[in-house]
Amino acid sequence: MATLNVAGVTKRFGTTQVLHGIDLDVTDGEMIVIVGASGCGKSTLLRIVAGLETATTGSIRIEERDVTALEPAERDVAMVFQNYALYPHMTVFQNMAYGLKIRGRSPEDIRRRVAEAAGMLEIQHLLERRPRQLSGGQRQRVAMGRAIVRDPKLFLFDEPLSNLDAKLRVTMRAEIKRLQRRLGVTSLFVTHDQVEAMTLGDRLVVMHQGRAAQIATPMEIWSHPADTYVAGFIGSPSMNFLPGVMEAGAVRLETGLLLPVSAPLADGHKVTLGIRPEHLLIGNGGLTLAVELLEPLGGETVVHGKLDNGTTVVAKVPTGSVPGDTLGVILPLDKLHIFDAESGLRL
Amino acid sequence: MAAPASFLFKGKFLPLVLLLPQLIITGVFFFWPAFQAVYQSFLREDAFGLSSQFVGFENFTDVLSDPTWLQSFGRTIFFSTAVAGLALSVALFLAVQADKQIRASTTFKTMLIWPYAVAPAVAAVLWLFMFHPNIGLFGRMLNAAGIPWDYKLNGDQAMLLVIIASAWKQVSYNFIFFLAGLQAIPRSVLEAAAIDGAKPMRRFWTVVFPLLSPTAFFLLVVNLTYAFFDTFGVIHSITQGGPGKATETLIYRVYTDGVMNLNLGTSAAQSVILMIMVIALTMVQFRFIERKVHY
Numbered sequence: 001m002a003t004l005n006v007a008g009v010t011k012r013f014g015t016t017q018v019l020h021g022i023d024l025d026v027t028d029g030e031m032i033v034i035v036g037a038s039g040c041g042k043s044t045l046l047r048i049v050a051g052l053e054t055a056t057t058g059s060i061r062i063e064e065r066d067v068t069a070l071e072p073a074e075r076d077v078a079m080v081f082q083n084y085a086l087y088p089h090m091t092v093f094q095n096m097a098y099g100l101k102i103r104g105r106s107p108e109d110i111r112r113r114v115a116e117a118a119g120m121l122e123i124q125h126l127l128e129r130r131p132r133q134l135s136g137g138q139r140q141r142v143a144m145g146r147a148i149v150r151d152p153k154l155f156l157f158d159e160p161l162s163n164l165d166a167k168l169r170v171t172m173r174a175e176i177k178r179l180q181r182r183l184g185v186t187s188l189f190v191t192h193d194q195v196e197a198m199t200l201g202d203r204l205v206v207m208h209q210g211r212a213a214q215i216a217t218p219m220e221i222w223s224h225p226a227d228t229y230v231a232g233f234i235g236s237p238s239m240n241f242l243p244g245v246m247e248a249g250a251v252r253l254e255t256g257l258l259l260p261v262s263a264p265l266a267d268g269h270k271v272t273l274g275i276r277p278e279h280l281l282i283g284n285g286g287l288t289l290a291v292e293l294l295e296p297l298g299g300e301t302v303v304h305g306k307l308d309n310g311t312t313v314v315a316k317v318p319t320g321s322v323p324g325d326t327l328g329v330i331l332p333l334d335k336l337h338i339f340d341a342e343s344g345l346r347l
Numbered sequence: 348m349a350a351p352a353s354f355l356f357k358g359k360f361l362p363l364v365l366l367l368p369q370l371i372i373t374g375v376f377f378f379w380p381a382f383q384a385v386y387q388s389f390l391r392e393d394a395f396g397l398s399s400q401f402v403g404f405e406n407f408t409d410v411l412s413d414p415t416w417l418q419s420f421g422r423t424i425f426f427s428t429a430v431a432g433l434a435l436s437v438a439l440f441l442a443v444q445a446d447k448q449i450r451a452s453t454t455f456k457t458m459l460i461w462p463y464a465v466a467p468a469v470a471a472v473l474w475l476f477m478f479h480p481n482i483g484l485f486g487r488m489l490n491a492a493g494i495p496w497d498y499k500l501n502g503d504q505a506m507l508l509v510i511i512a513s514a515w516k517q518v519s520y521n522f523i524f525f526l527a528g529l530q531a532i533p534r535s536v537l538e539a540a541a542i543d544g545a546k547p548m549r550r551f552w553t554v555v556f557p558l559l560s561p562t563a564f565f566l567l568v569v570n571l572t573y574a575f576f577d578t579f580g581v582i583h584s585i586t587q588g589g590p591g592k593a594t595e596t597l598i599y600r601v602y603t604d605g606v607m608n609l610n611l612g613t614s615a616a617q618s619v620i621l622m623i624m625v626i627a628l629t630m631v632q633f634r635f636i637e638r639k640v641h642y
Contacts, residue, residue: 052538073544085535089557098553099543150543 002063002153002186003028004049009058011044011210018044020210021058029184031177033201035191037233040207042190043158049188050156051075062153077154078147082162084139086131092118092142093127099150117148120179137168144176148183155180155187161196173199194234198222206230224337228344231274231337237302237314240280242273243341251338254309255287259331263338263347270341277302279335280315286330289313291322303327381622387615399612406616415592416600416617423596426510427574433514434570435563438521443551445522446529456526463519467580474512475585498586502593505586509594512585513578521566528562529555568632572625597621 004026011019018041026032034042047053049060051072059068067075078099086095093114100110118124121141131139140160147155157176161169177200180187191197197204198218206213206221206229214226218234225231231239244251246269250260253273263271289305296302301319305327306312315329338347388406392399410416445455462470480486480497489496498505532555540550556563579598582588588595588603595603598621605614 050538050542052541072538072542073546077542079539079542081535081539083533083535085533085539087536087540087554089554098540098545102544102549146539146543 036207442525
């Protein structure tokens with residue numbers, strides 16, 4: 001149980017700046033998901049917290065203790081790796097006991113803790129096996145077990161579900177969340193999968209090119225994305241973006257449509273309007289899509305269409321409601337997001 | 348990939364012709380001499396080589412009950428253990444150091460593999476010139492420093508020199524295998540150990556070394572075989588088994604008894620014993636490695 005404070009952490013590999021000053025305060029027992037496309041620096045940030053990489057500048061504090069210069073061993077954190085990183089020459093029991101043994105626990109204590117963690121993860125029957133005799137899901141559980149037995153201050157997860165098949169991933173995701181709640185251990189979870197991020201995190205850190213684009217709860221990020229990157233990254237299918245220009249306190253879209261969205265901007269200022277596919281309503285008087293592709297998902301259908309000016313628009317509508325080659329959609333004003341076209345920031 | 352032979356080649360003629368050179372080499376230089384050795388080991392020749400008679404296992408009992416042969420045997424065990432131990436530990440140390448370097452590792456690899464390309468006799472001459480008491484750089488330095496160094500008089504020094512020269516040649520071979528073994532260990536496993544609280548030394552002995560042990564065992568057998576049988580050139584060039592019999596290993600004794608003393612029967616019996624040893628070593632290796640390698 002601990003708090004984590006990341007303050008002004010930057011990282012530079014040679015001439016490449018990977019992290020540009022990350023600040024993050026995690027409260028006790030919170031589950032923070034760091035999400036972003038590959039190469040955004042999310043894994044680097046996690047490894048800096050773990051002590052596997054050193055920050056170029058900035059500091060890390062765990063439970064108010066400055067650990068920036070400490071070795072991983074001295075930070076009292078546990079990490080679950082993407083490829084599980086189990087010790088191949090040890091049995092499951094030995095894998096889980098390794099960290100305890102190094103910390104000089106008594107054999108009875110080790111046995112008790114391993115048994116307890118194994119029970120929690122339902123891997124008691126696997127304790128004498130070696131990693132290569134386990135399936136992907138079982139290895140995942142052992143890796144979790146190895147983290148749990150140590151009773152660390154912090155859990156770090158580095159894309160632990162990405163090597164599992166889709167079905168198992170959903171099960172393990174729920175299990176990780178349940179365990180984390182039950183143990184109440186402060187956790188950082190790195191993933192590139194926005195569904196994983198939305199479902200797991202108490203709060204998300206959406207990272208983009210080495211910066212934290214937004215740090216907020218999943219719903220806050222979904223309903224008030226800080227910029228066009230976050231808006232496009234979170235949500236599936238992605239948000240539609242329509243370029244427009246301010247005109248007499250309203251927005252004139254390239255298609256000619258004038259939308260009375262108020263923004264304190266001068267006429268002629270370029271903006272980007274965002275609207276989620278599920279918020280588009282069927283009806284006339286808005287935009288007309290030339291339908292290109294229908295993706296029926298059952299009760300709903302995802303429509304891919306194009307506007308006159310070539311902009312692609314995706315709408316999620318009830319199945320069976322697409323009349324033909326064209327589809328008229330209207331944009332509910334209260335669901336519109338307005339961003340500055342140049343900076344991409346929310347207005 | 349297990350395609351039937353007829354799939355690759357029509358008929359039997361071409362494959363046979365293609366295999367023939369290798370079969371001839373193996374036959375002429377291995378099976379024939381091996382057979383000859385076994386045959387000779389049951390015979391005893393008169394002093395002039397004019398007649399020979401069948402003596403059964405007498406040559407073997409003679410060899411095995413000869414105290415000087417037993418001394419040779421003990422010496423060989425010591426020599427081989429020392430060569431294998433030295434070659435393995437130095438190679439492991441170098442491989443661990445090279446593994447830490449990411450940029451220059453290719454250069455290190457290339458440079459460290461060179462000694463393997465040096466013939467044993469040449470390697471021996473190299474060390475001989477360094478440690479010759481009169482003309483060798485280090486030999487002179489040792490004497491100048493007041494250490495009476497002369498491997499031609501001092502048996503222990505002679506042994507030390509042939510051990511170092513023999514091990515030096517084998518280090519490069521071991522190094523390559525160790526380095527490959529080290530690089531096959533996933534980084535994340537070592538990181539997991541670091542997070543689990545293991546300090547570098549502990550990580551090495553509890554994670555790295557166990558994962559290297561199949562490699563290490565394979566190399567141990569290869570090195571022992573090398574020290575037993577392939578070090579003839581080194582010993583012959585540096586000490587010729589002397590001073591006295593201080594560096595006379597089993598393989599060198601086969602040469603002394605057979606070629607120098609023309610005692611073909613006992614020499615052949617000794618080679619057969621050596622042959623059995625190498626077969627045993629190889630069998631141990633295959634058995635052990637098949638059973639033990641689990642990652």
